[in-house]
Amino acid sequence: VSIRDSLSFAQKILSSANISEAVIEAELIWMHVLNVSRHDLYLDNFPNVTDLNVKRVHEILSERLTGKPLAYVLGLWKAYDVDLIISPDVLIPRPESEILIERGIEICRSGVFGKSPVVVDVGTGCGSIAINLIRNVxxxxxxxxxxxxxALEIAQQNFKRFGLYERITSLYGDLLEPIFILPDLVIANLPYIPSRNIDWLQEEVRWEPRKALDGGNDGLAYFRKIAVQSKSKLNNCRGVFLLEMDPPQIEDVVSMFRAEHPKVKFDVIRDLRGLDRVLEIRIGM
Ligand SMILES: C[S@@+](CC[C@H](N)C(=O)[O-])C[C@H]1O[C@@H](n2cnc3c(N)ncnc32)[C@H](O)[C@@H]1O
Structure with missing residues (x-):
């Protein structure tokens, strides 16, 4: 069988189960099984497809058809620059969160916090923000x-996978609570979906840990808490917070930080769809 036929077979199976990204998922499945890039897949740049490969693809397809997200079926998922171990104990990294990584890299490289800024990735999940950040800075x-x-166990497996276990201190606890060194930059993709909306989400999102999604009654519970923590945890009351949220939440989060700090500035960064997605909060600077 040619790879083209194999791809279109997988794609048909996925489409017939109403999976919207059938073409992309078929590619990802074959890339995973053959361990090749998309580029090599289309150039036929790999040894022949074996019966064992086909059998593995069938296994993956049948697990996928139960509704389980592809990231959990494959157990590996691309986050920004790296493939990370993923399990149903962690959120599947989203493209929107790459804004946090990119802006975090820019801030660290700018030198505002000197040569060796102290950075915290709050709610690290699989460790995607932390790993991509330290690989670049x-x-x-x-x-x-x-x-x-x-989730921390998965993050630690990923830190080891990239030889970063000694370089990233992982701590169990409530937001900034376990941090005893004063941070310069705090990056967080916290749960921000109002509890009542969780059951209305796409079926696949319901496979993800509720703890990674549920932001309490109004979706703002963790922003409220981290705004309060920001007062006692910051280095000389000076630092930057990068927080991902839904566009309508921005105004409320701005007020929460204003209430805690006399001198605070805000910027909003849009995602690829043009939606306000990340709030940058500069405190005392
Ligand atoms: C939306 S996920 C983000 C995961 C990862 N940072 C990413 O961007 O893919 C939120 C993460 O915050 C963690 N979390 C939820 N409440 C927390 C809290 N009070 N303190 C620390 N982490 C928390 C969840 O376990 C989950 O891993």
């Missing part, structure tokens, strides 16, 4: 927190 002192022990 190796001089930072990096902490990653989560209040899910099982």
């Amino acid at each position: 190796p001089n930072i002192q990096l902490f990653a927190t989560d209040n899910s022990k099982r």
